[in-house]
Amino acid sequence: MGIQIMGFMITPRIIRLFGGNARASSRALILRGLSYFLIGLTSMTPEAMIITGLTLYPLAAGIAFSTFYTASSAMVFERLGNGEEGKGLGAYNFITGSAYLAGSLASGYLADSVGIGGSYMIAGAMLWVSSYLFENMHRNERVKSVLNP
Numbered sequence: 001m002g003i004q005i006m007g008f009m010i011t012p013r014i015i016r017l018f019g020g021n022a023r024a025s026s027r028a029l030i031l032r033g034l035s036y037f038l039i040g041l042t043s044m045t046p047e048a049m050i051i052t053g054l055t056l057y058p059l060a061a062g063i064a065f066s067t068f069y070t071a072s073s074a075m076v077f078e079r080l081g082n083g084e085e086g087k088g089l090g091a092y093n094f095i096t097g098s099a100y101l102a103g104s105l106a107s108g109y110l111a112d113s114v115g116i117g118g119s120y121m122i123a124g125a126m127l128w129v130s131s132y133l134f135e136n137m138h139r140n141e142r143v144k145s146v147l148n149p
Contacts, residue, residue: 003062035060037124
């Protein structure tokens with residue numbers, strides 16, 4: 001939790017460093033996915049779980065998550081700036097809440113069927129796919145800025 005608090009404090013600098021919200025979101029998801037994948041690979045013994053829990057998990061759940069959460073939320077608020085923010089934000093919260101519920105249920109079933117390590121590796125791969133989507137958003141923003149100065 002302390003790492004996450006520090007992550008939220010440095011997130012504005014990280015977003016500026018990467019050149020915008022979409023690129024920062026993409027990079028944060030790559031880092032988070034890599035951390036989760038490595039946690040899955042090294043989750044064979046309790047000692048390894050403790051070590052990754054003290055190193056990789058704070059990186060994934062602290063710095064990467066805070067960067068992604070801040071950058072992606074800023075993108076949502078930028079898109080909702082049309083005077084009907086209440087409706088849009090309500091729909092966004094419903095969709096993300098439903099996704100959290102579905103993801104939690106799927107994660108539980110995955111952990112039961114392929115083990116905790118396998119579920120972390122699958123989660124890491126899914127985060128990489130999400131990263132690709134945000135990278136495409138970044139490319140589209142760059143093209144729009146060039147075409148509409």
